Amino acid sequence: MRIAFLMAPRGVEQVELTRPWQAVADAGDEPVLVSTRPGRIQAFRHLDRADTFPIDVAVGDTSAASFDGLVLPGGLANPDALRMDERAVSFVRDFFDAGRPVAAICHAPWTLIEAGVVAGRVLTSFPSLRTDILNAGGTWVDEQVRVCDRASGKLITSRRPDDLKAFCEAIVTEFPKT
Template sequence: MTDIRKAKIAILATDGFEQAELTQPLKMLREAGAEVHVVSLKAGSIKGWDKDNWGESVPVDRELSAVKAADYDALVLPGGQINPDVLRADEKAVAFIRDFYNTGKPLAAICHAPWLLIEADLVRGKDVTSYGSIKTDLKNAGANWMDKEVVVDQAMITSRNPGDIPAFVAKIIEEVEEGRHEDRRQVA
């Protein structure tokens, strides 16, 4: 078990993240007492996407090349269409997500971010949700897709859209406090 006030949480994102899906969990998790790092492919800052145009920039706390899965108690993957599409084409990002999954610690993805879970081959046989437009992608990858605000399968947390953020973050906090899921299957 990990007290959320002692937890270190990574939010992995790059340019084009859905603004609310990074900034709201970042704020809520920090307000709960967690140490939260925005991790990205590059140093400096990354720019969000806010509904139908570029949003605000967010400072990057750590470059992906400087972190490892063991550094964190949870990993959060914001959506948007651009962000997960860019990250799933980056072998290091996909490897980090797979490595994190194999720790048994909470892994959370919202909106289009489950594309990253597909790329890392983590959804086969899992209960998940997502933005409706990638439902077929998840089903084709072997997931059991559900239309719910938050779905949890062995500390893999998924949500559909910005409207689900309060339930999404509450579940992240709950899963962090529950701790590691040792029985989660390892993937190569």
């Protein structure tokens, strides 16, 4: 399976990229780094610069149809930038339209809210997004990981880096094997 990891050029929380990436690779799947522009992304450890990572493909040069699932890492700046990029928002929405699984951690549900896919779903996130999720018509729960399975696709959400073990296990278990 090919799994897209979508992020902005700056601001992703490094561990929220690297741990799920490794879990996907260890499961025998192909992780693909997608961003809003070509080049490299700058990851962060909270507010401090961390490593950079090469982008495999720009979001404008691919489509959701090229992937079997989507992972949205968090960080504060990353999803905020993604929700301001219409191509990224459309890319996310297309996964739901196609019924493909999506996993989002920490602040990543901001992008889901912008894509208009939260209404009627039960999800978790970093606690500061609770009101945003409620205002978008979703139900927020304070759980390590939450799986919401609907006809429009499976959504896996998690709160924060401390929950990465459960989040990664859910991705590997819940994303279908082809």
